[in-house]
Amino acid sequence: MGSGGYSYIEISYAQLLLSIILVLITGIISALLQLGLIKSLLWGTVRAFVQLTLIGYVLSFIFKLDNWAVILLIILLMCYIASREASRRIKKPMVKPDAVSFLALTASTFLVGMIVVVFIVAPDPWYTPQVMIPIFGMILGNSMNGIALALDRMYGEIYGHLDEVEQLLALGATPFEAVRDYVKEALRAGMTPTINSLMVVGLVSLPGMMTGQILAGMDPAVAVRYQFVVMVMIAAAVAMGCLIIVGLSYRSMFNEDMALNEKLYRNN
Template identity: 45%
Template sequence: MSIERAIDLDWINLAMALPLIFVAIGLSWWQRLGLGKSLIIGAIRAAVQLLLIGQILVWLFSTERWYLVLAVLLVMVVAATFSATGRLEAVGSRARLRWLCGGAILIGSGLTMAYVDVLVVHITPWYDPRYLIPIFGMIVGNAMNGAALAAERLRSEFQSRRDEIEACLALGASPAQASAIVVRQAMQAAMIPTINALAVVGIVSLPGMMTGQILAGADPTQAVNYQLVVMFMLTSATAITAILVTLWYRNRFFSRDEQLVMLD
């Protein structure tokens, strides 16, 4: 079976896609959702950011300097950290929450990327930006979501189970023992989107990696192989990140005297 060449999109094609955004803006205005401004800003940011990263990638592909590639990956981790913590209500210092989430995202994404690079895809050289940056982008994006969900759910569980936790502490339980259920609930909540994605992939949805490769003219069987690798690596990164966030962030809810910190 012959594989057809990918359909190229020019500026006219992109312009014809704009009405799709206007549909969402119109529906927001009709129902008075107040999302029109956010949608416009979001669309502009998406266009500017993607066009900019496209030019940066063209430059990186031509230079192939490992330190520049690592610098881009670090910028991605920093951006993911600020995005994950931007809407969270921090317990204690917000700066510490960012360091905590940033460290978890870096470890979860870094370990997963290193494994995929060396043992799965066998990228040569190991810093090839054509592979490393897109793959790491998918990994860090899911790790970011896992960190945000874990931190938010942990705080909400501490609030809802406050009396239960204080009762356990009063009976002599350690902070780790008193908050064990809370930690497990937060970890489970962070993993639910990933588990759902694993359950419906190929039936309800054709994910981005697979769809993009098929549209680019790749063999569908190869697209499936890559998508399976993607699903497995995203699961690993999300699990590692969520576990680190909950275990590290849990300590912020207790004082040095092992008393529960007052929550608003």
């Protein structure tokens, strides 16, 4: 893994204990200014330590697995948790978005993730968990935000333009024709953050993954290639996820007679 004689430096438990100094700094600021954050700070510190320790054990356990089916199952579970989180963020859904967001996340994540793992990174075996889990995790984290933004925007736009939608229907529009402009807005809203991050990466921010690889002793030139793949992969997954969720959801705002769902009027 290392290059140029540098390999990663382990943080021992004694060294870890020194990081308490950093917690103290935060605590002193809170105490001096009476910000009332001490309790949250302590609780947050404990939680962060416990959660990270646990996930460390879980990951060590998973990384020892040599069974593709179990790894895929774990990724499906990750998709499920991410989809729950995504639908929780959608404010005014017509139908409970759990099922559609799970479908959108799983389909987009698997398609894009598999392209990256199998064709680009190509570890041996292909299901090597050290590659699969972080790659799929990064895709999910971003897609989750993307689809929540897209769906939220779609509902918001359509709620805000019921008169226009109704007028278009009166003029002979199909449901899709009636909401096409708003669907486009929604897709744009979902995809913009990822595309913007392509613009500024390396200038404003050094992404966490790349930083981590460099700390772990990887040649920065290689870390950069990884990072590039990850970013275009995230953009593709977000685009697909948004498209799927918006495509599956807009129809629920209409009834079987291709008119606006009467629930929309009632909420107004």
